[in-house]
Amino acid sequence: MIDDKLLPALKQVKYPGFSRDIVSFGLVSGATVEGNRAVVGLAITTADESIPLKVKQGVEQALAQLPGIEAAEVTVSVTKPKTPPPPAPGQKREVSGPAQQQLPGVKKIIAVASGKGGVGKSTFAVNLACAIDKLLSEQGRPRQVGLMDCDIYGPSVPLMMGISARPEVRDNMLTPLENFGIRVMSMGFLLDETTPVVWRGPMIMKTIQQFAANVDWGELDVLVVDLPPGTGDAQLSLVQTLPLDGAVIVTTPQSVAVSVTRRGAMMFGKVNVPLLGVAENMSYLQNPDGSKNFIFGQGGGEIAARDLETELLGQVPLDPAIGQGSDRGIPIVIGHPDSAAGESFTAMAKNLLHKLKL
The missing domain is CATH 3.40.50.300 (P-loop containing nucleotide triphosphate hydrolases)
Known part of the structure; x- marks a missing residue:
């Protein structure tokens, strides 16, 4: 569930490398307001260790702009893709996106x-x-x-x-x-x-x-x-x-x-x-x-x-x-x-x- 007060701010946070926001990507598992504090949970599937930190920082910055929100608690659950990451450049093009699926064969x-x-x-x-x-x-x-x-x-x-x-x-x-x-x-x-x-x-x-x-x-x-x-x-x-x-x-x-x-x-x-x-x-x-x-x-x-x-x-x-x-x-x-x-x-x-x- 995403609180309506937080939704506009979360929609401003783009997934790194994409023009699409983390809400439409389905990465926000929950977002609530408790008094003057925002509590947000994120669930990200990626092999790139820099992605979760970038998204977390983006959420914190977006929430800091909301009136009435004085603190933000952002937790990130990271899951590694079940399939191996793409090979090195020249063998297969790599896409920096969440949960990329390889097709064996x-x-x-x-x-x-x-x-x-x-x-x-x-x-x-x-x-x-x-x-x-x-x-x-x-x-x-x-x-x-x-x-x-x-x-x-x-x-x-x-x-x-x-x-x-x-x-x-x-x-x-x-x-x-x-x-x-x-x-x-x-x-x-x-x-x-x-x-x-x-x-x-x-x-x-x-x-x-x-x-x-x-x-x-x-x-x-x-x-x-x-x-x-x-x-x-x-x-x-x-x-x-x-x-x-x-x-x-x-x-x-x-x-x-x-x-x-x-x-x-x-x-x-x-x-x-x-x-x-x-x-x-x-x-x-x-x-x-x-x-x-x-x-x-x-x-x-x-x-x-x-x-x-x-x-x-x-x-x-x-x-x-x-x-x-x-x-x-x-x-x-x-x-x-x-x-x-x-x-x-x-x-x-x-x-x-x-x-x-x-």
């Missing part, structure tokens, strides 16, 4: 994100996963690609992947469902189609943590993570929970989409997640004579990539077959691999595998 983890909705991010994530799997299988390697749908409020991956079953629980671990060789986990598997997801930040964080810790992903070369649009709790929770190897930013050519994309992508820079590139979706409509009709403008992806100091990975054309395939549960990379859109997804997947050194 998963070589690379990439996030697919966007600054705004409606840019086809989930469609991109699904086809990217299928394209990566296809390329790895052509190299004679076992099909080992996973797709984690973290778009909690709008989980569309099950429909796009043609999966409607419920995951089994074995030894207290959820078993991912599979189609086209891709192992998939989504909130859409766990809810009825008519059930709305009306959740606040801590519940979203807990779900993402469970998708990481309580799903038997097995051995994977690549885990593709589909994020919801924006820079809210899900994105921050993911960065806090998983050691991402990079992020792909999806946009459309429209100026408004590019503007929001830039702001959204800057979040990854603040938490030391490298940008692997920008993908421009709905780039153009190809006419029967081969000419291109730039319905939503032109050059937006290039502008976003330049401003973010990263690479434009590719441009996906408008193709009715993409939407039709998504509705039928057959990604265009599977149903029409030789189409312009299918080839675009495959080319970007090849580029990303090269960047990931796979």
Whole structure:
């Protein structure tokens, strides 16, 4: 329980290295007022011994500014992560966040994100996963690609992947469902189609943590993570929970989409997640004579990539077959691999595998 008198001050205390406060991170186990004294309990999971002291000092400084509070008693309970800390730089990127979860057997983890909705991010994530799997299988390697749908409020991956079953629980671990060789986990598997997801930040964080810790992903070369649009709790929770190897930013050519994309992508820079590139979706409509009709403008992806100091990975054309395939549960990379859109997804997947050194 957190006393309303103390709540505003505690919300001003940021977790070191993050722009997010300790209350939304769920680190305050209790905060009460006893006369003119504030009593605060903190519960932090970290391997960094400097973090608890920094947070404690931040709380004490914040409480000292409150009128009527003359003393503060701040206790910190520290728990070491159950999983080992990330390896040294150069082997795996380290994130200074609470309770980071390693995924044994998963070589690379990439996030697919966007600054705004409606840019086809989930469609991109699904086809990217299928394209990566296809390329790895052509190299004679076992099909080992996973797709984690973290778009909690709008989980569309099950429909796009043609999966409607419920995951089994074995030894207290959820078993991912599979189609086209891709192992998939989504909130859409766990809810009825008519059930709305009306959740606040801590519940979203807990779900993402469970998708990481309580799903038997097995051995994977690549885990593709589909994020919801924006820079809210899900994105921050993911960065806090998983050691991402990079992020792909999806946009459309429209100026408004590019503007929001830039702001959204800057979040990854603040938490030391490298940008692997920008993908421009709905780039153009190809006419029967081969000419291109730039319905939503032109050059937006290039502008976003330049401003973010990263690479434009590719441009996906408008193709009715993409939407039709998504509705039928057959990604265009599977149903029409030789189409312009299918080839675009495959080319970007090849580029990303090269960047990931796979």
